[in-house]
Amino acid sequence: MSNRSLISIADLSPEEIVALLDRAEDLKAERSGRGGCAFGDRLPLAGKSVAMIFEKPSTRTRVSLEVAATELGGHPLYLSANELQLGRGETIGDTARVLSRYVHGITARVFSHRTVEELAAHSSVPVINALSDQEHPLQILADMMTIREHFGYLEGLRIAWIGDGNNVCNSLILASAMLNMRMIVASPRGYEPKGQILERARELGGVPEITAEPSEAAHDADVLVTDTWISMGDEAEEAERLRSFSGYQINQRILEIAGRDAIVMHCLPAHRGQEITDEVMDGPQSVVLEEAENRLHTSKAVLEWMVGRRPL
Structure with missing residues (x-):
């Protein structure tokens, strides 16, 4: 090469x-x-x-x-x-x-x-x-490995991202486009993925969807994914971000809206009780530790x- x-x-x-x-x-x-x-x-x-x-x-x-x-x-x-x-x-x-x-x-x-x-x-x-x-391309390779281990395939799966349209979300959008997966992102207004990422995903053959409603994104999803609301470098915005992201949590109610066999992912570190609950992260549908190992x-x-x- x-x-x-x-x-x-x-x-x-x-x-x-x-x-x-x-x-x-x-x-x-x-x-x-x-x-x-x-x-x-x-x-x-x-x-x-x-x-x-x-x-x-x-x-x-x-x-x-x-x-x-x-x-x-x-x-x-x-x-x-x-x-x-x-x-x-x-x-x-x-x-x-x-x-x-x-x-x-x-x-x-x-x-x-x-x-x-x-x-x-x-x-x-x-x-x-x-x-x-x-x-964060290395994280997304591990995510794709984890998803494929669980389902046996990638093409056609529906991925729901709930939370900040950040670096991990960006790479997941692009990978989903390349691998013929359907991706829908639920973010508060002002925190959606950047237009250049969405345009690049379309160039790669994807049709990323954006919504402000977590329940809409989670509906019949095969994979629920989230990340911290406050990444390194965003600490000065903590109070504002906590207000903006209220309601963008993966919890049992959101999990029940997803597909029956849905899995839950988080790249870690997690702020338990904010973007994800203990009940979900430690529950039987969580593959967070497998994702970390991969x-x-x-x-x-x-x-x-x-x-x-x-x-x-």
Whole structure:
């Protein structure tokens, strides 16, 4: 493969998404001892290092990426904002050019989407978006893996997003369009997904639906998804957001409106009692922990392909 980066979930083709999900399932089975060796005679990241830039702290993203790189035989390098010269005025381009001389891949969890775009523009090694304010492609690969594990397929399923039209929502809209899934988003006015994301989804063949009514989105849904109402960087708006999102909670009433076999997802961390109730999150239809675990397996598939250069 060429020296590609993964900045948006739409940087992948539908066929590549499916191939990554297939590979992640093999890696998951191998790790649990149910399958054969997933790597053959050589670890795919043996002798390779991955720089992992974190402007934002994380639990799942950091642990899943570090464990993934390590289990693939690579060496992960955690780099917080305070440990890079970015904090002292070095340009993003210079940082990317220098890191490219040392490592074989870069992952970046950043505040601004422009930062990860600039890293990719100036890097000679693959750059993987591990979260920006616009997208979260690694999360959506894990979500798609979780949905497919439960239903056995993706095409035609109805996904209801209830809450903030944020970065995770954006990537889910795009992936749903590419994989022929129906997606409807219920957000308060002023917090809907941005027009550029909806337009890109239409270009990809999707027909995303937007409503202000959570019950309308949840009706007969196969998958209910939510996320925190107050993402990192939105803390100054907390009081306003809590007022605006009142009523946009996945609770037992909303779950009963959804399809009989619906599953509930949340990328975590969850603010229990706000966007989701304990009853639902800990209930039998929740796949939240499976979703979190699958961050490891899909991250391994991506790193193996993009950094380890394993063909899909």
